[in-house]
Amino acid sequence: xxxxxxxxxxxxxxxxxxxxxxxxxxxxxxxxxxxxxxxxxxxxxxxxxxxxxxxxxxxxxxxxxxxxxxxxxxxxxxxxxxxxxxxxxxxxxxxxxxxxxxxxxxxxxxxxxxxxxxxxxxxxxxxxxxxxxxxxxxxxxxxxx
Numbered sequence: 468x469x470x471x472x473x474x475x476x477x478x479x480x481x482x483x484x485x486x487x488x489x490x491x492x493x494x495x496x497x498x499x500x501x502x503x504x505x506x507x508x509x510x511x512x513x514x515x516x517x518x519x520x521x522x523x524x525x526x527x528x529x530x531x532x533x534x535x536x537x538x539x540x541x542x543x544x545x546x547x548x549x550x551x552x553x554x555x556x557x558x559x560x561x562x563x564x565x566x567x568x569x570x571x572x573x574x575x576x577x578x579x580x581x582x583x584x585x586x587x588x589x590x591x592x593x594x595x596x597x598x599x600x601x602x603x604x605x606x607x608x609x610x611x612x
Contacts, residue, residue, distance in 0.1 A: 472503075502554055503528070570608075
């Protein structure tokens, strides 16, 4: 799995993962720190091999986050469980460097994002605000934990 910064061209794939309009995801790429996980491309050792130039790497997931005062807020996390686990390392690394805590809200405790958060050591600390008429669960990872 390869992790990189998201670019505007990723908007359609991000929208498919998040079930959100592509324009929203395009704005997200501009407004937040967004990292994507993609399947590692198979290395081709034969320079004469037939490789379609239009093949794009498959996005497995993404994370968006921003920092405010002493907390890194993960604003979106989606994709496969393995991608979510790997992508959580990005805001955690930033928070560790800055001495901040990390918070994440999820709507489904069985979703890959929630499972990955628990695997990474996040603690469920209660409910969060309602989002689109759904209750959220608040997870926190404290750097002193």
